[in-house]
Amino acid sequence: MSFSATLRDVTLKYRDGDALSDVNLELEADKIYGLLGRNGAGKTSLLSLLAAFRKPTSGEVLIDGQPVWENAAIVSRVALIREGGDFDDSDTVKAAIETGQIRPGFDTAYALKLAERFELPLKKKVRELSRGKRSVLAAVCGLAARAELTMFDEVHLGMDAPTRDAFYKELLAEYMERPHTVILSTHLIDEVANYLEEVVIVDRGRILRHEELEVLQDMGATLTGPAAAVDEAAAGLEILAEQQLGGTKSVTVAAFAPGTRERAASAGLEIGPVGLQDLFIHLTDPSRNGARR
Numbered sequence: 001m002s003f004s005a006t007l008r009d010v011t012l013k014y015r016d017g018d019a020l021s022d023v024n025l026e027l028e029a030d031k032i033y034g035l036l037g038r039n040g041a042g043k044t045s046l047l048s049l050l051a052a053f054r055k056p057t058s059g060e061v062l063i064d065g066q067p068v069w070e071n072a073a074i075v076s077r078v079a080l081i082r083e084g085g086d087f088d089d090s091d092t093v094k095a096a097i098e099t100g101q102i103r104p105g106f107d108t109a110y111a112l113k114l115a116e117r118f119e120l121p122l123k124k125k126v127r128e129l130s131r132g133k134r135s136v137l138a139a140v141c142g143l144a145a146r147a148e149l150t151m152f153d154e155v156h157l158g159m160d161a162p163t164r165d166a167f168y169k170e171l172l173a174e175y176m177e178r179p180h181t182v183i184l185s186t187h188l189i190d191e192v193a194n195y196l197e198e199v200v201i202v203d204r205g206r207i208l209r210h211e212e213l214e215v216l217q218d219m220g221a222t223l224t225g226p227a228a229a230v231d232e233a234a235a236g237l238e239i240l241a242e243q244q245l246g247g248t249k250s251v252t253v254a255a256f257a258p259g260t261r262e263r264a265a266s267a268g269l270e271i272g273p274v275g276l277q278d279l280f281i282h283l284t285d286p287s288r289n290g291a292r293r
């Protein structure tokens with residue numbers, strides 16, 4: 001069994017204003033979601049509500065159809081892993097891992113196997129770990145929690161590229177073996193794109209988009225070929241990014257006008273998918289959506 005998540009008319013106010021305003025969101029069980037948003041958009045606030053770390057100011061937060069607030073049976077099977085984890089710094093790494101056993105689904109043998117694979121020094125104190133290793137420890141505990149809803153909030157921060165790659169692969173392997181609901185909040189958008197089924201973009205406390213990855217990617221395209229032919233095909237379209245190397249040009253456009261794809265194909269241009277990051281920058285551009293708060 002794995003958990004769905006629902007936010008109904010949710011507002012979360014802090015002293016200085018709304019972190020989330022009238023958010024409605026439906027996440028089906030057994031999918032991997034990407035949660036994207038610019039700094040301060042409300043990603044951590046949203047995840048904190050799903051994990052019942054915070055109570056909404058108004059509205060309902062449901063996990064598996066049940067209110068999550070003060071619902072111990074549900075909360076014990078929801079894992080929110082924050083950058084650096086929530087550890088007692090004076091614990092050894094081994095003790096920090098074993099603390100996970102308070103969760104019903106926690107798999108200590110798997111956690112220790114991962115610790116070995118990611119070269120975590122079990123005898124060191126948590127406070128003695130490098131930033132990257134601390135992130136690894138958090139990620140390991142998140143994977144081994146074997147929760148029904150697992151949320152990683154920028155847990156990759158500090159990890160080097162090979163470690164991040166190994167983490168994503170392990171996450172996918174664990175997901176394939178035991179389907180559950182996963183939310184990955186990240187700024188490294190293109191890096192995780194291949195692992196995502198659906199993408200939620202939060203912008204200034206509201207849900208800007210919630211789409212399947214393919215639907216988002218189909219909102220644009222990259223045209224590559226001789227510069228003059230590319231310019232002709234892209235004329236009048238919104239340009240997200242462009243690159244030129246010698247006579248070859250590559251242009252990323254936001255949306256296709258009718259017939260553009262056919263014209264580009266008959267001009268012999270290569271048509272590729274739009275990078276999720278380029279699209280994200282475009283969609284969250286303040287000049288497109290009004291001033292940032």
Ligand SMILES: Nc1ncnc2c1ncn2[C@@H]1O[C@H](COP(=O)(O)OP(=O)(O)OP(=O)(O)O)[C@@H](O)[C@H]1O
Pocket residue numbers: 014015016018019037038039040041042043044045046
């Ligand atoms: N404890 C708090 N007290 C007051 N305001 C807060 C608190 N936590 C977050 N906020 C505010 O709520 C808004 C959303 O913050 P949140 O941390 O949810 O964004 P985020 O999308 O996770 O950002 P980032 O990508 O920078 O981590 C911001 O304006 C932030 O300043």
